[in-house]
Amino acid sequence: MIRNTKTTSNMKNDYKQRLIDNYFEKCLTGKEQKDFDKLMATDSEFQEYVSFEESIRKAIEQDDIIDFRRKISNTISSKHRQGLFKKITHSYWKYAATVVLFVGVGVSAMFFINNHNSNDKLFERTFNSSKIHISRAPISSASSVTIVEAMLNYHEGNYYNAAGYFEELLEKDADNIAVRFYLGISYMETEDFDKAADAFRYIISDQDNLYIEHAEWYLSLCFLKEEGIDKAINQLTIISQNEDNYYKEKAGKLLTKINKDF
């Protein structure tokens, strides 16, 4: 008897739920519409439920806010993984070190496994722009929305947009080497290696800035990817023969690998 009562109650609830679904989806039949109207007029619990569900529907329809909540949650989770109060600011050298695949683990076994790597594979294993954050502000004023938008897009991996903003900035300030460097990296990410190489050549030819060594290194990667192995070898040789070059050792190791594989 108790079971029967429960079953009847569940059936009623299921029917009410169906009425609510069909009401919101605007597909009530004639009979359902009548039942729905009657319940709305006589059943305060049903009224409350309809109102509650309406609110839930409104909440779920707020795509932008749900997207923002997801990002905030992801950030919090990510910070948990990193350690709650760990600073994400990094010094130039720390980043410069992490850019290169070999640092910290010595010569990567993965990189040196005895197989035939193509230029592309070498490039992909060596270039990882997500680790490139030379943290000098490429800007004269942090309040510029354009600059901030450029950096926001860069940091979020929207390299195509970032490149657009960096180009815009260079139109106003062609001598800004930092902007040009980030532009070069953004071009690499969007696989526009010719333009990236031009940006790095510009930085190298300037001869008086903090980005020359990096530009030389990334230029060699552009060559590796696009302009052929000979140019890459020449560029890496220049780097490896410069005693003071930060990338000397890495360039030497990459040359060794190229010589083995090609």
Add this chain to the structure above:
Amino acid sequence: MQQIKSTMNQISDEAILEGIKLRSQFIVSHLYEELFPFLSKFVQANSGTEEDAEDIFQEALIVVYQKLSSLDFELTSSFKSFFFGVSRMLWLRKITSSDIDDEMVDLDEVFTASALAHESDIAQELKLDTDVMMMGLYQKYFLKLNEECQQVLRLSMRKVSQKEIAEELGITVNYVKTRKFMCKKQLIENIKNDPQYKNYFEYEK
């Protein structure tokens, strides 16, 4: 070569607001680094947990995001002050509507001054936004559903037909019906089981 300072601490309030408008993860990350430690200490000094602090951090950002959508919004203090003021009010509301009735402890002068200076304005703002609080609760539990449930419910509520949903997700129409029913049931149960659900209503009465 010299070490180079980060840009992180130099982000202007204008840029922060712009970043929030864009729902930038970079800006969220920056704000978490800069503000969450203070917020967490404050919440934990007032009977809360770190998880509570994370909820308040999220809700405060959503409040700011929504305020930025309204045309008449104007930041009359520093962003930090405004954010702490909003956070404090959100936490105050949460503990007022629960069993905790201890006097609120403010942690330092910055938090106290920033919060109190704008409290009346913010209270006015938040009073209008009880719906936002409820929406937040609904969205929180919606995001806790698995991806398939979220998809089914989202598409259903956009009046996409069950046949189209089935095609989109590569499942049968019957499965869509069952999933929709079960997912909604689960969502509603989870919301109703949250202690805040009743508290919000009681606070309003």
